[in-house]
Amino acid sequence: MLVSHAFAMETPLITEHRVAGAQLGDFSGCVLPESFSDFQAEYRAGRRSVALFDTNWHAILTLAGPDRVRYLNAMVTNNIQGLADGRGVFALLLNPQGHILVELEVYRQPDKLLTLSHASVRERTFSTLDKYIIMDNVVLEDVTEHVGSIAIEGPRAASIIQQAIGIAVEDLPEMAIQEVKVERIPCQFLRRSHFGQPGAEFLTRRDRLPSLWKKLLAGVRAHGGQPIGMRTLNTLRLEAGVPWFPEDFNDSVIPHEAGLENTHINFSKGCYTGQEIVERVRSRGHVNRRLVRLQFKFTGAQPAPGTKLRAASAEVGQVTSVAALPAGGFAIGMGYVRREHNAPGSVLEFDGGSATVGAWQGVGAPPIQTPAH
Numbered sequence: 001m002l003v004s005h006a007f008a009m010e011t012p013l014i015t016e017h018r019v020a021g022a023q024l025g026d027f028s029g030c031v032l033p034e035s036f037s038d039f040q041a042e043y044r045a046g047r048r049s050v051a052l053f054d055t056n057w058h059a060i061l062t063l064a065g066p067d068r069v070r071y072l073n074a075m076v077t078n079n080i081q082g083l084a085d086g087r088g089v090f091a092l093l094l095n096p097q098g099h100i101l102v103e104l105e106v107y108r109q110p111d112k113l114l115t116l117s118h119a120s121v122r123e124r125t126f127s128t129l130d131k132y133i134i135m136d137n138v139v140l141e142d143v144t145e146h147v148g149s150i151a152i153e154g155p156r157a158a159s160i161i162q163q164a165i166g167i168a169v170e171d172l173p174e175m176a177i178q179e180v181k182v183e184r185i186p187c188q189f190l191r192r193s194h195f196g197q198p199g200a201e202f203l204t205r206r207d208r209l210p211s212l213w214k215k216l217l218a219g220v221r222a223h224g225g226q227p228i229g230m231r232t233l234n235t236l237r238l239e240a241g242v243p244w245f246p247e248d249f250n251d252s253v254i255p256h257e258a259g260l261e262n263t264h265i266n267f268s269k270g271c272y273t274g275q276e277i278v279e280r281v282r283s284r285g286h287v288n289r290r291l292v293r294l295q296f297k298f299t300g301a302q303p304a305p306g307t308k309l310r311a312a313s314a315e316v317g318q319v320t321s322v323a324a325l326p327a328g329g330f331a332i333g334m335g336y337v338r339r340e341h342n343a344p345g346s347v348l349e350f351d352g353g354s355a356t357v358g359a360w361q362g363v364g365a366p367p368i369q370t371p372a373h
Helices: 014-019 039-048 068-073 119-130 157-165 206-222 230-239 275-284
Strands: 023-027 030-035 051-054 058-064 087-094 100-108 113-118 139-142 147-153 177-182 185-191 199-205 289-298 308-311 314-324 330-338 347-350 353-361
Touching: 014 023, 014 206, 030 051, 030 230, 039 051, 039 230, 051 206, 051 230, 058 068, 058 119, 058 147, 068 113, 087 119, 087 275, 100 119, 113 119, 119 139, 147 157, 147 206, 157 177, 157 199, 157 206, 177 206, 185 206, 199 206, 230 314, 230 330, 289 314, 314 347, 330 353
Parallel strands: none
Antiparallel strands: 023 030, 051 147, 058 113, 058 139, 087 100, 100 113, 147 199, 177 185, 185 199, 289 330, 289 353, 308 314, 308 347, 314 330, 347 353
């Protein structure tokens, strides 16, 4: 059995954001706040106090039925069978050539699996997961049009979360999930960090989301924080070394190229589509290009995603993401660079500046060392 719905582009909080004077933008097919106020003020909130942000770039699906765990475990790269109730994990859907079709967050609950992907691949996610439900007793439902999400993160986020729902964030593992209420609003609470600080994400019915936003915003402002837009969130996540789907990895790359083998893949589980390629790359021990962190110096405009990187006049890489820093003349980002030129400290060129490869490859690195701000 399956239930599907049309693709909704706009955040369900768009009216609230417009009233607040937020600048809106299109981010991989999702209309979300680009900024609420001054970039420097938003950046300080994320780094020094607490930030509230709109995460309605999700496509949200559920799997129910007695075969749901076994079925999804056979579809994705990570171990769903081994997940305990109340826990979550990152995973990937691959094509037979090992390329990344979808990134998933999968949370196991007593009666269902909650899966989050990106709205830009909503139909792909649904159709890929639906494709092999033939004899399995699985009910796949797309609930994106009924559920919305908000995140809170920063050094003071734990205090607000404790006051709102009575849960000590530090007592929960990353990607834990619980049913909670913020005052009288029922929510799914995810222990979830988007840029390396203490944080959480709340999912609730779309019609309740504006009330939830206002309640959390009051707590955020009381602790010296504020809402932030996607521009600031992009800077914070790049500083923390967090790649985004589809900007930094998508169906043009395989997991090892994106540095996802330690966070999104379980090498001891059973078969799944694309596993043969994943194992072949692991046995070979390297890939020809790799996603790396980059620090840019430039004299004019900062480089844009898609900017070509060169070494000795030869093209050796390409930028995927860029974010300005509060200190002018500098920016950070990510990009793919060929193996011969992606050692930390390597300096590459682009039209109008240079890019230095950071001391990082893969997910979960400490914050990048950036100019003082």
